[in-house]
Amino acid sequence: MLTSQRKALIAERLNREGEIVAKTLAGELALSEDTIRRDLREMAAEGLLKRVHGGALPLVPPLPDFAARQAVASDEKAALGARAADMVKPEQVIFVDGGTTTAALARALPRGFAFTVVTHSPTIACELERHPTAEVVLIGGRLYKHSMVTGGAAALEMIRSLKADLYFMGVTAAHPTHGLTTGDMEEAATKRIIAENAAATFVLLTQEKLGRASPWRIMPLPAATGLIVPAGLMPEVLAPYRDLDVEIVEA
Template identity: 40%
Template sequence: MLKEERQQKILHFLNDEHKVIASDLSKRLSVSEDTIRRDLKELDTQGLVKRVHSGALRVGPPVVDFSTRQNISNEVKINLALKAIDFIKDNMVLLIDGGTTNLHLVNNLPLSLKATVITNSPPIAMALSNYDYVEVNMIGGTLFKESMVNLGIDTVETLNMIRADLYIMGIYNIDPHIGISIPSISEALVKRKMVSVSTEVLAMVTSDKLDTVSNHIVCPSDSLTYLITEHVKPDVKALYANKGINVVD
């Protein structure tokens, strides 16, 4: 079997199974584990997989700027947002960070909602300006233009003085075993702090982000209270449910 053909088979297995193990691939493809490790290293260098100790995981969707993401999978994101609204009650203190799905959620909240929203996302704060009964507290910091969120030491210091009922977290990558991860270390640190100051954590996740990993770990997957996602295979859903997460699909 040619190397290119073998690597395509690895990508096919990974797309179907979400994770591949080097020793298993060695048997399935009748080559040595060293050959498989070289394949995985090449595929990782090309950005097609994410190598882990025993094998590889899927990579998530491409990291693009906020304005570009606003035009991707909008119907799916709106459906996730509508499911998440059931978990938002009057008089809650909500912590909401950046993300286009989070923005869809805010745009679909009932105008009668009475709540306090704390956010480091200027687009989220602007969208809430139409809500007469929502108090909006904007967290400052240095604007990270790619994600349109404020980050930095000032952001973290402000969060030290906050206790939220529910944190609505924007997700880049999530794997049940490795946890929630993100490309930017500054954003990872802010998200980690947001988790620590919140009683419950909710995330809306499109299926292409499930079982994927990035470079900087935010927190374990079981830091989530609620995972709102699309219809997924029962075995994938079970991986998250077995972590004690309330999975809604």
């Protein structure tokens, strides 16, 4: 098999199955594992996939700026946000992550009873400016402009002093093996600490984030209480996540 044919097969398999295991593919093609690894290295250098230990994953492209992301999959995000908002109960303290999907959640939060929203996102706080019953606590720190959240020592000190009933997490990717990931090392650490200080963590996931991985791991999938995903996904898409005994909430 020519190199170009192998790479085309790898790209097709990666698109269909969401990962490549070098040892398995080498056995199927009766090739050496070194040959497959070399192909994966070359494809990674060309920006076609992400190399990981033992194989490869689809490449998650760099995020566009916050304003541009607001227009992407807006109906899907609205449905996820509405389903997450239904989980909120009176007098709870909820932590709402930054992001365009969680902004949809903020807009859908119930207005018939009192609760507290803690966030490190000025954008989320602004969404709640006119909310009649939500007490809003905004965590300060250095602003990460691409995702519109604060971070750094001051933010982490405040987060560690908090015990939230619910944490609604935003991520850039979720993969059964490689877990919940994001594109920034500091943000990954911040999200992990928020989850450690919450009684329950639910992750809002648009379809495009499933089966992918970003550079920085937040935590393994089973560490989350549940995943909120779009309704109507094919059973085989969700099967690897259900196998991890994590709650799947369809929106």
